[in-house]
Amino acid sequence: MKRWRTVLVGAGVRGSTHLKGVLENKDRYQVAGLCDLDIKKTNILKEKYKLSVPVYEDAETMLRECKPEVLIFVTHPDVRLEMVKLAAKYQVQAVSMEKPMAQSLAEACEIKKICEENHMKAVVCHQQKYLKQMQEMKRRIVAGEIGEIKKIHVETQPWMAQLGTHYVDYALWAAGGQRAKWVIGHAHGRAELGDSHPSPDFLEGEMLLENGVRVYLECGYLSESHHPEEYADIDNRITVYGTRGYVWAETDGYWGAFTSQTQGELLTGKEPGWYHHQEKQIQTPYYTEFADWLDDDKKIHSCNVEISYHGYEILEGMCLSALNHVRVDFPIAKLDYEPVLTRMKKEFPDIGTKPRILYDGKEPREEYD
């Protein structure tokens, strides 16, 4: 079996998780180099996984010297396009990046275009699909337990660029790979526009999928908290309603099912959830699926750049709808407008919301007014 020559940029929290996922597919990948602006972090990873590979502070030097076939970059959202351009320059065959895929739709579009023009396969890390409760939700849907899908409701306490980007993707996935025809949206709140994952504090939108299913999405502090006592940083839920029942799943492991197979009962339960899976690795099947796609063009990865771009376009469409007071139809063809995040910074009134510190599971959560 071919082992793909692979390098990693970004040796932070998620970089370590990605590397573990690659190493747990050792017959599919061969790690050739590690890079971080902070060389101490690469050395820590090298030591942690007992690797004898060169380490770099500069991604371009690594690409030039290591000549990888696969580039994984696990950086913050402001470092995406430059990595994709580098990958194309050094004729990398495939890239794997974290979410959100960009900071504007124009940038996301350029990333997709560079990948297409250079025949580079690309994935964006919406990997929570591999969580057991998500797989089980999907299994019940595919088995027809809820009948024909009618509506999907997405709620994420973390804001658009944190978990909204994940859950719009999971809504499309749950609906069977559908595309949206149009969206409408509302957005407000300036506090998270200054975050490393800039977003309005709250975004709410509705979309119509091509198969007639409606999706309602809420991301940010006004969405319902299902478990306020725990996991404030990942509190979320996707609920899929059909003609014969409904199912839901959450990142933190909770799930529910009221279907044609549950004998009139609402079944609920909890899988180990996100923090457990950080160790037990949902990143491993993610990289198995990536290698399968690299080996066989027909086995397209479920987190491919094309569907990720559409997810980004949907969130952008909701923001545009909120700013311009119009319905937004897809595809969004003209991208030469002022970026929505720039406009929100200028146009949104200060309503006194405060930033929260999320995403490490330890920091206390600041209250909103």
Ligand SMILES: NC(=O)c1ccc[n+]([C@@H]2O[C@H](COP(=O)([O-])OP(=O)(O)OC[C@H]3O[C@@H](n4cnc5c(N)ncnc54)[C@H](O)[C@@H]3O)[C@@H](O)[C@H]2O)c1
């Ligand atoms: N998919 C998920 O479930 C999930 C979960 C958490 C975070 N994330 C995403 O993962 C990404 C990274 O998050 P993190 O928590 O690992 O961040 P982090 O700050 O811990 O790590 C990022 C690393 O990238 C390095 N870096 C930045 N620019 C670089 C460059 N040009 N060259 C080399 N190194 C560079 C930084 O020095 C840093 O060490 C974010 O986009 C975040 O949204 C995804």
